[in-house]
Amino acid sequence: MNHQDRSLPQTDLLTTIVDNAGVSRAKLLPADRVESVSKKGIGLSPAFATICVDDSIAVINDSSPVGDMRLVPDLEAAVPLTPHLSWAPADQLDQELSPMPTCQRSAARRLDEDARRNGYEYLMAFEYEFTVFKRDASGLRLGHDGPGYGLAAFLELEAFLLDLLHDLQYAGVKVEQIHPEYGKGQLELSVAPSSPVQAADTSVLVRLIARRVALQHNLMVSFSPITVSNGIGNGAHLHFSASTSKGNVFSNGDLPFNMSQSGAHMIAGLHENLASVTALLAPSVLSFDRLAPGMWSGAWACWGLENREAALRFIKGTTGYGDSSANCEVKIVDPAANPYLVVATVLALTQHGVINQVELKPPVVIDPSLVPVQDRLEKGIEQLPSSQQLGLEFLKANTVMREALGGPLVEAFVAVHAQEQEKFSALDKDTRIDLHLWKY
Structure with a gap:
């Protein structure tokens, strides 16, 4: 934008x-x-x-x-x-x-300014997955029946998609692509990268426009992490890169995949803290239904080149786009997360990695679940928290994020989700889906 x-x-x-x-x-x-x-x-x-x-x-x-x-x-x-x-x-x-002290947007802006003073300029972009529902006399049904990425699914929603594209462009959002995703009724929308706070602003704007346009077509869209009990769930993956006077830290070095030492430290800073910030990036009681092995949601704390089961997916520069396209995708983010806290978390942990020269573990080149259990510790592979309660316990113990965000913001965030965990975690899955379906 x-x-x-x-x-x-x-x-x-x-x-x-x-x-x-x-x-x-x-x-x-x-x-x-x-x-x-x-x-x-x-x-x-x-x-x-x-x-x-x-x-x-x-x-x-x-x-x-x-x-x-x-x-x-x-x-x-x-x-x-x-x-x-x-x-x-x-x-x-x-x-x-x-x-x-509890303003999330101000925290993100402050951390971005700190990074700029340290010589790093970040670009970020969210990918938006959401589910479309049609309304008729019988109630709601999924907006398309697939196939995933299929022309038939596109044609079923063509009028909505064209109006969505035009309204986003009218608002200044630089759309890169929209397509039917793998799940029934599911779409994905990608936008061009921008500064961290602008990327979070755009996240709010995209959802606002998508819901407005859907209503004009007698449709409804949901950005909930899970929208149907047998569905694959919606992510809000964050792509990020950072540049210094020497260029993109993910493409101007002599480490594997042309990564620089700063780029390696950034990924390492994220990697070593992933378990303790899962609650910030995937915060709801539904998030942990999505965040499971085999869902391509990044349920494993590790990184790898184009590894979609790793929480951190590294993407090399693509021929024709130059060094600018090299980036890292944080796959565990879902739409229940506050986007300003997401970008703030990535800024804080990547800068923590650079300042403390955190050493990067080797990349994981296979499905992490296939790595023998006895080898996972050495390779830095661990499954992310499997429940909201566990995620919150890890977050409360993370001093890096408490220092970065400030105690009042972390305490308020934990209080919110601890109360939600107490009230909703024992409910059956369909009830939890209904509770969250139109919230985000």
């Missing part, structure tokens, strides 16, 4: 934040209020730092009903949705207009 040289007409403005449950919260501002609110903000309770996916509030102190914060739309990131309506992400600021 390109915010440069974009002059917006005076329109009504929809502004959003994404909370720790991964839910986008919205306020609509009339056009004549936009300029004032962009300077002074509009009120929202700080308790939204601990609001859960079902709108219950996880209380972590006695002051949750007390106080106020200011939502300030970032008009530099604003884009048009229609000739009469624009959208902009908001920052969560205190009454003095300084970032709240």
Whole structure:
């Protein structure tokens, strides 16, 4: 998404934040209020730092009903949705207009600025998998019956897909491709890389536009990690690269696959912390139904060249695209994650790897589940947490992320998902699917 040289007409403005449950919260501002609110903000309770996916509030102190914060739309990131309506992400600021310690977007921006001061400029892009449902007199049914990547599936949803493409382009989103995915009713959408905060902004915008366009076609789309009990699940994989004055760290070195030493340290920093940040990247009780071996969701903490069962899939530069296409894909991310926390996590751990010169383990060249158990420790292969509860326990013990995000943000995040785990983990799978289907 390109915010440069974009002059917006005076329109009504929809502004959003994404909370720790991964839910986008919205306020609509009339056009004549936009300029004032962009300077002074509009009120929202700080308790939204601990609001859960079902709108219950996880209380972590006695002051949750007390106080106020200011939502300030970032008009530099604003884009048009229609000739009469624009959208902009908001920052969560205190009454003095300084970032709240629980503002995820501010945390991502701060970590990106730290990386730039260290000489690294990141590019990131999410891939969006989502499920389309058709509505008729009998209720909801899947939007296409396949085959995966099939022309027949595309033609069944052609009108929706063309309008989706055009509306995304109208909003300035640089779409690279849209196609029917492997699962029935499933689609995937890829966009061009941008700076970390812009990539997270685009994640919110893509979902907003996809749902708006779907409703215009009497369809509904779900970005839930699992949408049907026998389905393969939706991911929100994050691709990232970083450049220094010497070029892309993943393609300008003399290590295997042309990786530089800095690039190796980045992947190593992620690798050694993956188990303890799974809760940030795949946070819901449904996430762990998707995050299982054999699902191509990256359930193993390891890395490998084009290895889709590894949590970290390395992608070499492609002929014709030059060095710019070399990147690393974080496969475990799903749509329940707050995108600002996702990019913040990748920034924090890759910079941790560089600063501490973390040594990269050898790549895994086969399905990790086929590596003999006795060899996995030596190769740095471990299965990621199999439950939300375990993921949260690992996160609470991770000092790197606590230092990077700050104690208040980590504590609020853990409180939200601990309450969800207590309330929802014992429910049967179909009930958990119904609870989350339209939340993200």
